[in-house]
Amino acid sequence: xxxxxxxxxxxxxxxxxxxxxxxxxxxxxxxxxxxxxxxxxxxxxxxxxxxxxxxxxxxxxxxxxxxxxxxxxxxxxxxxxxxxxxxxxxxxxxxxxxxxxxxxxxxxxxxxxxxxxxxxxxxxxxxxxxxxxxxxxxxxxxx
Amino acid sequence: xxxxxxxxxxxxxxxxxxxxxxxxxxxxxxxxxxxxxxxxxxxxxxxxxxxxxxxxxxxxxxxxxxxxxxxxxxxxxxxxxxxxxxxxxxxxxxxxxxxxxxxxxxxxxxxxxxxxxxxxxxxxxxxxxxxxxxxxxxxxxxx
DNA sequence: CTGATTGCAAATGCTTTGCATACAA
DNA sequence: TTGTATGCAAAGCATTTGCAATCAG
Numbered sequence: 334x335x336x337x338x339x340x341x342x343x344x345x346x347x348x349x350x351x352x353x354x355x356x357x358x359x360x361x362x363x364x365x366x367x368x369x370x371x372x373x374x375x376x377x378x379x380x381x382x383x384x385x386x387x388x389x390x391x392x393x394x395x396x397x398x399x400x401x402x403x404x405x406x407x408x409x410x411x412x413x414x415x416x417x418x419x420x421x422x423x424x425x426x427x428x429x430x431x432x433x434x435x436x437x438x439x440x441x442x443x444x445x446x447x448x449x450x451x452x453x454x455x456x457x458x459x460x461x462x463x464x465x466x467x468x469x470x471x472x473x474x475x476x
Numbered sequence: 477x478x479x480x481x482x483x484x485x486x487x488x489x490x491x492x493x494x495x496x497x498x499x500x501x502x503x504x505x506x507x508x509x510x511x512x513x514x515x516x517x518x519x520x521x522x523x524x525x526x527x528x529x530x531x532x533x534x535x536x537x538x539x540x541x542x543x544x545x546x547x548x549x550x551x552x553x554x555x556x557x558x559x560x561x562x563x564x565x566x567x568x569x570x571x572x573x574x575x576x577x578x579x580x581x582x583x584x585x586x587x588x589x590x591x592x593x594x595x596x597x598x599x600x601x602x603x604x605x606x607x608x609x610x611x612x613x614x615x616x617x618x619x
Numbered sequence: 620c621t622g623a624t625t626g627c628a629a630a631t632g633c634t635t636t637g638c639a640t641a642c643a644a
Numbered sequence: 645t646t647g648t649a650t651g652c653a654a655a656g657c658a659t660t661t662g663c664a665a666t667c668a669g
Contacts, residue, residue: 355668357624377659394626399659401624418558419633419658435604448596454613455587461578461615468594468611472604498643500649520634537651542634544649562633562658624667631660641650 352408359393363401367411372426374414374441377402380423416441416469431468444470495551502536506544510554515569517557517584520545523566559584559612574611587613 345364346356354360366384367373377399385392393401402423405411414422416434422441431444451466488507489499497503509527510516520542528535536544545566548554557565559577565584574587594609 355623357668359625396627396660397625400661403660413561415558415561418556418564419562421561421658433600435601436607442601445598448598450595451611452593452595453591455591457576457613457615458578458585460618462618464579464614464616466611466613468609470597470600470609471607472600473607475603475605498648500643502650539635539652540650543636546635564633621669622667623669625665627663627665629660629662632658634656636655637653639651641648642646643648644646 348410352405352410354404354408359397360401362393363398363405367425372424372443374422374424376420376422414441414467429465431470433470433472435472437474444468491553495548495553497547497551502540503544505536506541506548510568515567515586517565517567519563519565557584557610572608574613576613576615578615580617587611 345361345368348364348368349356349360362384363380366380367375377395380402381393381395381398384398402411406413406423409427412424412427414424414432416422416432424443426443428446430446431449433442433444434440449468451468454463457463488504488511491507491511492499492503505527506523509523510518520538523545524536524538524541527541545554549556549566552570555567555570557567557575559565559575567586569586571589573589574592576585576587577583592611594611600606
């Protein structure tokens, strides 16, 4: 049973190897959960809960999730984002883009960067150039 | 000695009262350190070190600094800002503005918002409106 | 085999809380 | 006097680390 997962698993293994990471069981498992074609935002703990509440497969320790996500980020498979202090969000979308955050629902989504532009940027300090610009559009329910 | 601090101290007391906060010794001391006409960014721990390394006056506990800064923020005397996860920056500038952050020097500065404009903002989710837009321009040393 | 990875528990860093004491009004 | 603030130590999160056991190549 479940022979149909073998091909995706092989893709994940390749993805990991191309990123310079050894395709261990845990890393492949995390890839399966994350890279299914739909971009998503999540915290380490959310991923931990998903993996451990799903019936299939063994559980991963929270420390391993943290370490693996950190490794994925350093390898360029994920990007990170801080909306408010004290919690780090991971993002499967690694291209440059902006975010919308709805504080009341604690929900985070991508904004398409291509249509957006920042005008009137002041001069930067001597000897510095722009690395990147982070934008978070914070929304609230309409009055 | 030090009679010249009495007038600023009275100003700080008034500032606190107008914000609905009782002007205790500690709160006035923190105001003296923060509100001297120059906008600044700092963490609770930085302020703690400044206050306790300065020769004058008694020391404040770190917990009191945290609690006081939180109270000041709720009262509108300070704003907060998260550059990277795990550390909260306070800002004496409470008007709407953007920031530049130099990762290599860990230094944070204001950007004048009046000259800046964000173009091409996509539609927001149904029933939502913009609360505010946060922008952090991340710089790096010129190659 | 052999070095890289994992799991766990303990450690860390930042921030908040509980509660007795001190203080402003 | 009387309720509000403070100080301290302890608790609380999110995250990292040390190290022995396990696994991939």
